Amino acid sequence: MAIPLFSPKNPVSLAGRIRVLRDDFPVLREQIHGKPLVYFDNAATTQKPRPVIRVMSEYFEKQNANVHRGVHFLSELSTTLYEEARKTVADFLHASSPAEIIFTRGTTESINLIAQVLGQSLIQPGDEIILSELEHHSNIVPWQLLCERTGAQLRVIPILENGDLDYEAGMRLFGPKTRILALAHVSNALGTVNPLTSWIRRAHECGALVLIDGAQAIPHLPVDVADLDCDFYVFSGHKLYGPTGIGVLYGKSSWLERLPPWQGGGDMITSVTFQKTLYAAPPQRFEAGTPPIAQAIGIAEAIRYLKSVGYTDIQDQENRVADHALRRLREIPRIRLIGEPRERAAIVSFVLEGIHPHDVGTVLDQQGVAVRAGHHCAMPLMEHYRVPATVRASFAFYNTENEVDIMIEALEKAVELFGR
Amino acid sequence: MNSLLSLYQDIILDHNRSPRNFGSLKHATHEAQGFNPLCGDKVHVYVEVEGNRIREIAFEGSGCAISTASSSLMTESLKGKTLDEALSFFESLRHFLTQPPDTPPPAGLDLGKLAALGGVRQYPTRVKCATLGWHTLQAALKPSGLPVTTEHDSHA
Ligand SMILES: Cc1ncc(COP(=O)(O)O)c(C=O)c1O
Numbered sequence: 001m002a003i004p005l006f007s008p009k010n011p012v013s014l015a016g017r018i019r020v021l022r023d024d025f026p027v028l029r030e031q032i033h034g035k036p037l038v039y040f041d042n043a044a045t046t047q048k049p050r051p052v053i054r055v056m057s058e059y060f061e062k063q064n065a066n067v068h069r070g071v072h073f074l075s076e077l078s079t080t081l082y083e084e085a086r087k088t089v090a091d092f093l094h095a096s097s098p099a100e101i102i103f104t105r106g107t108t109e110s111i112n113l114i115a116q117v118l119g120q121s122l123i124q125p126g127d128e129i130i131l132s133e134l135e136h137h138s139n140i141v142p143w144q145l146l147c148e149r150t151g152a153q154l155r156v157i158p159i160l161e162n163g164d165l166d167y168e169a170g171m172r173l174f175g176p177k178t179r180i181l182a183l184a185h186v187s188n189a190l191g192t193v194n195p196l197t198s199w200i201r202r203a204h205e206c207g208a209l210v211l212i213d214g215a216q217a218i219p220h221l222p223v224d225v226a227d228l229d230c231d232f233y234v235f236s237g238h239k240l241y242g243p244t245g246i247g248v249l250y251g252k253s254s255w256l257e258r259l260p261p262w263q264g265g266g267d268m269i270t271s272v273t274f275q276k277t278l279y280a281a282p283p284q285r286f287e288a289g290t291p292p293i294a295q296a297i298g299i300a301e302a303i304r305y306l307k308s309v310g311y312t313d314i315q316d317q318e319n320r321v322a323d324h325a326l327r328r329l330r331e332i333p334r335i336r337l338i339g340e341p342r343e344r345a346a347i348v349s350f351v352l353e354g355i356h357p358h359d360v361g362t363v364l365d366q367q368g369v370a371v372r373a374g375h376h377c378a379m380p381l382m383e384h385y386r387v388p389a390t391v392r393a394s395f396a397f398y399n400t401e402n403e404v405d406i407m408i409e410a411l412e413k414a415v416e417l418f419g420r
Numbered sequence: 421m422n423s424l425l426s427l428y429q430d431i432i433l434d435h436n437r438s439p440r441n442f443g444s445l446k447h448a449t450h451e452a453q454g455f456n457p458l459c460g461d462k463v464h465v466y467v468e469v470e471g472n473r474i475r476e477i478a479f480e481g482s483g484c485a486i487s488t489a490s491s492s493l494m495t496e497s498l499k500g501k502t503l504d505e506a507l508s509f510f511e512s513l514r515h516f517l518t519q520p521p522d523t524p525p526p527a528g529l530d531l532g533k534l535a536a537l538g539g540v541r542q543y544p545t546r547v548k549c550a551t552l553g554w555h556t557l558q559a560a561l562k563p564s565g566l567p568v569t570t571e572h573d574s575h576a
Contacts, residue, residue: 358459358484359428362543366424375460388460388482417428418485 015400018317021309022398024049035368038403043188043216043347043394044372045238048302052242055301059294067293068267068284082293085300086283092303093233093250094224100256102286103296106247107215108138110234111182113249113286114211115142117259118180122209125151127179130203132157132165133384134187134194137377139213143182152179159384163190163339171202178206185217189376189392190339191322191347193217200230209255215239219396220318220345222311225250237295241396242302246295249286256282263288314397318346324401325393328408332415338390346395349376352411355418357389363417364391367410369403427539427546428485431493436485441478441495448476452563454556456548461487465556472502477557484549486540491553493534503561510554513537517547 022028025047030037039047059081065074067082083098090098104110123129129143133156147154155178157170181203186193196212203210211232214223218235225233232255237246251259261268261279265288270278279285306314325348329335334353352360361373372392375382382388393407445451445466454463463481467474477498479491498506512529521541525531531538540546 356484356488358461358546358549359486362427362546363424374458379460382460388462417424418433420430420433 014313014316014320017313018398018400024051024305025398026050026053028398032368032370033366035366038367038369038399038406040393040395040399040403040407041370041372042219042396042399043239043376043392045244046219046241046396047398048243049241049305051305052298052301056243056294056298059297064294066290078293082291082296085296088300088303089248089250092307093248094226095250096226097253099282100250100253102249102251102256102283103291104234104247104249105245105292106236106238107213107234108142108236108247110232110247110249111138111211111213112142113262114232114234114251115146117262117286118209119146119149120260121258123150123152123179126177127152128155128173128175128177129153129180129182130155130157130170130173130178130208131182132170132184132194133159133380134163134165134184134190134192135182135378135380136184136188136213136215137379139182139184140380143180156380157183159192159381163187163192163341165192165194165199167198170199174202174206174208176206178203178208180209180211182211182213184213184215185223186214186220186345186347187339187341187378187381188216188347188394189378189381189390190341190349191216191344191394192339192341193221193343193345195343196228196230200228204229216345216347219306220311220315231255237299237302240299240302241305242299243295246292246299248299251282253282256286261285261288265289267291309397317397318395318399321395321399321401321404322346322348325395325404325407328404329411332408332411334415338385338387347392348394349390349392351387351390352414355414357391359418360391360411360414363414364407364410367406367413369407369410371407423539423542427543429536429539431533431536432485432489432539435489435492439479439488439492441492441499443478443480445476445478448478450560450563452556452560453481454552454559456483456487456552458545458548459484461549461552463487463491463553463556465491465553465560467557467560469503469561472504474498474501474503474506479553479556483552486537486546486549487552490534490537490550493537494553494557497532497534498557507558507561510558513554514551517541517550 027047065078067079086098086101089101155173158166160166200210210230212230214233214235219240231252233250238244268285268288270280336351338349357373374389447468448466449469450467461483466478468476477495516525537550540550
């Protein structure tokens with residue numbers, strides 16, 4: 001475990017610490033097209049530190065067995081490790097008990113799970129579901145499907161030109177028909193950090209449930225679900241320095257206990273006869289079949305790793321890098337920053353006038369710089385800004401200002417190449 | 421930079437900056453829309469067929485330099501061709517673009533200016549950009565009723 005040798009407020013020592021931490025990420029030493037990798041696609045997925053890689057391969061090499069179904073030593077060990085992982089996640093989010101943590105395949109599956117079980121139990125024709133113009137498709141489409149099944153309707157909180165939610169217009173959408181508020185904590189396309197408290201309070205005043213999509217928040221800022229008072233909070237392991245194939249659904253136990261099961265199968269029952277099946281209590285009720293065991297162990301290790309780095313240094317470094325990027329980008333003529341939110345997590349979206357983001361992405365890639373060029377699974381948002389796509393640089397604490405300079409140089413190359 | 425120069429040849433940049441036959445056709449007999457789901461590129465192809473010949477062809481939409489230039493070059497090269505010629509030309513072009521980078525065009529195939537698209541062979545993810553307009557043309561001429569995407573094009 002890393003001991004905070006360096007004071008976070010001292011920029012020189014922070015830079016030193018980051019250099020040391022970068023060594024934890026083997027992939028950062030890779031060369032791409034003969035150039036050192038500059039990885040600015042962290043919002044798509046983060047790189048994995050050695051401790052995460054190590055616990056997962058150790059699990060496969062020394063501990064592998066199925067969970068919840070054997071009396072033999074390894075099965076008990078696997079079960080313990082898996083349930084300890086659940087506890088690690090619960091503590092990390094300040095949930096009131098591990099039973100409030102359901103492991104899923106990712107953010108997308110977590111949202112689909114909730115949309116499905118709420119659809120079976122709670123939603124009536126004419127009910128309203130509120131989400132925002134900032135949402136990722138995975139926090140839009142499951143709700144649209146729910147509306148199709150139940151006759152409920154979507155209402156959309158618009159955004160202001162700078163990429164913040166339009167508070168006034170949004171607040172007016174709430175009323176007696178509001179059943180669900182589904183809102184991103186941080187926008188994956190613009191980096192906007194949404195001020196959740198007032199939205200959650202408003203939804204609860206209407207008796208609505210609140211699901212927060214934390215996929216892009218949890219890597220950058222501490223989350224306390226008790227403090228937020230949301231009913232559900234979801235995120236993915238792979239955006240948090242952990243493995244793919246695992247996600248988290250936090251749900252208040254008062255809700256989880258009332259909701260019907262989602263998928264049927266092994267592990268989610270207390271007894272099965274052909275006449276009647278009794279379902280297990282949460283979290284097992286929502287985890288049919290063999291779960292992602294190694295991935296659960298991996299996500300727990302990623303959380304321990306993240307805590308050892310500490311959100312203070314993570315935010316200091318990411319803010320430095322993002323501020324530097326914004327400053328340098330503004331120096332490029334013909335650049336248009338997409339979204340200038342009041343509060344920003346380490347994500348910067350932009351377009352270069354006259355050069356399609358896809359072409360920018362290819363030029364950057366040739367210089368070893370990995371960015372996302374596209375609609376970021378947020379087509380309604382692209383529509384709002386009347387761009388087909390943007391270039392998105394998304395940072396992690398292991399990124400540096402020097403890497404930003406490499407990206408800027410590559411952007412200047414693109415301008416030169418297309419201006420010839 | 422060299423492989424970038426072979427991807428973004430002057431001819432590509434020129435057709436990207438000033439796409440030919442850009443816009444809609446009033447008297448289109450065939451039309452279709454195509455999407456590249458990866459990057460959000462959109463193209464709408466219009467064709468006016470007379471007899472079995474392409475009398476007029478135009479396109480509009482938004483896309484990267486490769487997809488815009490490819491559609492533009494397509495409209496230039498297909499005007500006056502029969503439908504069979506146009507479709508079989510697309511088959512040959514698609515085959516050419518999905519070969520390894522240094523493969524010469526097959527004997528007897530004159531790609532003309534479209535040879536400039538050969539640079540995409542070093543960029544497997546960009547082949548779809550180069551074929552989007554063509555797939556859309558094919559859909560316009562042989563409607564299957566399915567939305568047009570480029571999901572099946574990649575290196576063989
Ligand atoms: C805000 C947001 N929500 C949801 C998702 C979907 O996450 P996953 O693909 O891991 O299920 C993403 C990932 O791209 C995201 O950025």
